[in-house]
Amino acid sequence: MSKIDNITTEAKILAAAEVIFLRDGYSGSRMQDIADLAGMNKALLHYYFRSKDKLFEYIFDKKISLMFPKMEELFDENASFIEILSGFIENYIKLLMANPFLPLFVITTINKPDREDFLEKLPIFLKRRLIEFYQRDLALGKVRKHNPVQLIISVFGMCVFPFMAKPMLKKMSNMNDEQFQEFMNQRIPEVQGYIKLILEP
Structure with missing residues (x-):
């Protein structure tokens, strides 16, 4: 080394x-x-x-400050919830492409019994702000009714899982590192498309 x-x-x-x-x-x-x-x-x-x-x-x-980037610039009062979530998906996947070991590092740390203090460092505000925008657009009839917490967990899962399972995915699909990066670039509009299908009335 x-x-x-x-x-x-x-x-x-x-x-x-x-x-x-x-x-x-x-x-x-x-x-x-x-x-x-x-x-x-x-x-x-x-x-x-x-x-x-x-x-x-x-x-x-x-x-942890990288894994949950500051999203205030995405929380534009004039933006729809779908636009905000789409922006988050793009930023988050690009962040993880640059830091592929990040999810496993954070998750294994906060799941250790003697590391419960690290849970206090998680940015709870992010979930709260996303829910606020979802509820606003729900009241305006711009999105369909869903459990917003389940929705946010699903978005995180769709973004993070490929990085957690990278060795398996590369093996199953016979991809090298460069091809995996391209696969993740293609995943951005894929996940954004799922969110639109789920949310648009």
Whole structure:
């Protein structure tokens, strides 16, 4: 594995920790692996970050902010719920294409019994805002009646599942990485089309 060069010591540690934690998860990661990738001894690593917990929490916070990107720019009062959801689908799939290990990293972390505190970091506002726009358009007759929570979970599932199952999908469809990326580009209008079929009156 190549060393991480030309950046500050702390930045080297964070870049190396991100690689190791995303690859191996919390339990499988060792501070020595992070030090080796950053090109330093473990004592120096501990000088900057005294524990694996603190370093992991920093990386998790950074990644959770990516996995649930700030969506305020999509919540245009003049936009329909379908338009907002379509914009979310496009942004979210493109984000996951750039960070394919992200869903597994976040999900395995928040599902650990001793990591319940990480649940508090999830952006509950996102679901609330989406439901508000859905209820507005439902009252205006612009969408059909559905359970909005079920709908939002379905959207997340349609976006995230291919990345969680990437090795299986590549094997089943005989795809290489480049073909998988193209497949996911094609999935954006596919999922958007499903949402329109479900929601349009």
